[in-house]
Amino acid sequence: MALPMIHQHSTPESSLIPLLRSHLPYSGPLLRRFQHHVLYPAKTASILATFPATSSLSTPSAPWLAAYVDLHSGGTQIWIYSSVEAGVSSPTLQAQSLQSPGAYQRSKLNLDRATEAQVQAQLLSLCQYIDTHLLPSYVSSLPATAKEEQTSTPSPSGNTLKKLPSVPANAFLIGSLHTGLDDLLSAAIAEPGKLPPHLPRIHCPPRDAAVCMKYLFRQTPPPSASGNPGAALPPGYRFHDRIRRGGVQPYQLDLVISRTHIPRTKHALSKLESVALYYGGGDDSSNVMADHTHSTNADEMPIGWVFLNPDGSLCSLHVEEEHRGRGLAAFLAREVMKIGMGEGGTFASGISGGEGEGKDEGWAFADVEVNNTASHKVMGKMGGVPGWTVRWVAVGVVKD
Structure with missing residues (x-):
C-alpha cells in the first residue's frame, strides 16, 4: 500500500481558494493564509494538497487535506485544513457558544474508523513530504538565521517572560491545528505499532503548548x-x-x-x-x-x-x-x-x-x-x- 499522494498547487487562487471558501468558517485560517500568499508570495512557501491542481469546478473526493508550508517564516510554519473538520466536529458551533469559558470542551472529530484511518494517513503523508522535500533546505539555511530566531529579547524595563521552547531544527511547527486532528497525530505517536507499515512514524518534541479556543x-x-x-x-x-x-x-x-x-x-x-x-x-x-x-x-x-x-x-x-x-x-x-x-x-x-x-x-x-x-x-x-x-x-x- 502506498502513501497518500501530496501535490503542489502553484495557483491556489484557482485550485484551492474557491474550495476553501465553500467550507467557511471552518477553513477560514487556511483560506486567509492562501489569500495573504497570493498578495505577498514567499519564495520559500509551498501550497500542498492531497489532490492534484485542476479546475476549481472539480471537487476532490472526501476526505481531502490542504496545507500551507513555509519553514523559513519564523513562528508558525504550517497551516492545515481537512475537509472532515466542517462536518463532524463536536461540540458544534451552536453547542460551543452556549458553554461558559471555564466549561469549554476540547473539540473532537466524530469519524468512522475507515475515514479516521484515511485522515491520519494523509496527515502522516504530509509530514513525510515536508521532512523529505522541504526540511533539508530549511536546515541548511539555519546557520545564517538561527541566532535571531533563537534569541529572546528582554523588555526595556528589564522584565522577561518565560518563552515556549523553540522548535528543534529536525521538526516543524503546525499552528491552529484542530484538536481532532491533533488527536490523530497523538494516536500515531502513542501506538506506532498499530500504524500500517507504509506510514511514517512521528514524534512530538516537548513543548507544553496549551489548548486554545478559536473565536470567530x-x-x-x-x-x-x-x-x-x-x-x-x-x-x-x-x-x-x-x-x-x-x-x-x-x-x-x-x-x-x-x-x-x-x-x-x-x-x-x-x-x-x-x-x-x-x-x-x-x-x-x-x-x-x-x-x-x-x-x-x-x-x-x-x-x-x-x-x-x-x-x-x-x-x-x-x-x-x-x-x-x-x-x-x-x-x-x-x-x-x-x-x-x-x-x-x-x-x-x-x-x-x-x-x-x-x-x-x-x-x-x-x-x-x-x-x-x-x-x-x-x-x-x-x-x-x-x-x-x-x-x-x-x-x-x-x-x-
Whole structure:
C-alpha cells in the first residue's frame, strides 16, 4: 500500500481558494493564509494538497487535506485544513457558544474508523513530504538565521517572560491545528505499532503548548476604514504617535516581544499589519504634531498593541496593566480587523469575492488559551463566537 499522494498547487487562487471558501468558517485560517500568499508570495512557501491542481469546478473526493508550508517564516510554519473538520466536529458551533469559558470542551472529530484511518494517513503523508522535500533546505539555511530566531529579547524595563521552547531544527511547527486532528497525530505517536507499515512514524518534541479556543468574528458588511479611526476612543487615547505614525514602529518591537511567552522575532512581527495605542497628548487633533517635529524614538512608547496574522487572526493583543479595564483591547482588535478586512485591506478581495467565487463574509479569528478568563471576556465583548479548539504542535519524522 502506498502513501497518500501530496501535490503542489502553484495557483491556489484557482485550485484551492474557491474550495476553501465553500467550507467557511471552518477553513477560514487556511483560506486567509492562501489569500495573504497570493498578495505577498514567499519564495520559500509551498501550497500542498492531497489532490492534484485542476479546475476549481472539480471537487476532490472526501476526505481531502490542504496545507500551507513555509519553514523559513519564523513562528508558525504550517497551516492545515481537512475537509472532515466542517462536518463532524463536536461540540458544534451552536453547542460551543452556549458553554461558559471555564466549561469549554476540547473539540473532537466524530469519524468512522475507515475515514479516521484515511485522515491520519494523509496527515502522516504530509509530514513525510515536508521532512523529505522541504526540511533539508530549511536546515541548511539555519546557520545564517538561527541566532535571531533563537534569541529572546528582554523588555526595556528589564522584565522577561518565560518563552515556549523553540522548535528543534529536525521538526516543524503546525499552528491552529484542530484538536481532532491533533488527536490523530497523538494516536500515531502513542501506538506506532498499530500504524500500517507504509506510514511514517512521528514524534512530538516537548513543548507544553496549551489548548486554545478559536473565536470567530463575522465582518458582514465589510468594515469601513474611512473616517477618524480614533473617534470612539476614550479621551486621551490615540492610534498614532506624536508625529502621527500609525502601527507598531520597529524600535517598539523589543517591548512587544517582552510581553508574550510565545517566541516571536522582530523580523516576523515587522511584516504584519499592526495597530498601536498611545496615551496622553490631549485630544486626537492635528495640533498634536506641532510641538514634536523633532521628537525622538525614546519620547513615546505605546500602551497597547495588536497585530493581524497572515491567517486573519489577532496576534499579540496586549494592553499595559495600568490601562486595563477600559475596553481598550476591544478597540485595538476592531481597528486591526478593520485594516485587514476593510476596503483596500489584505483580505478585502476575499470578502467581496471574485467572479463565480461568492462572498466569504469577512471572517476573522482569535485564539485564546482556554484558561485565560480575562481574554475570553474581551472576546465576548467584541462579539466573538467560540468555534472549536486548536493547538500549536511541533512534529518530527522518526528516522529509520
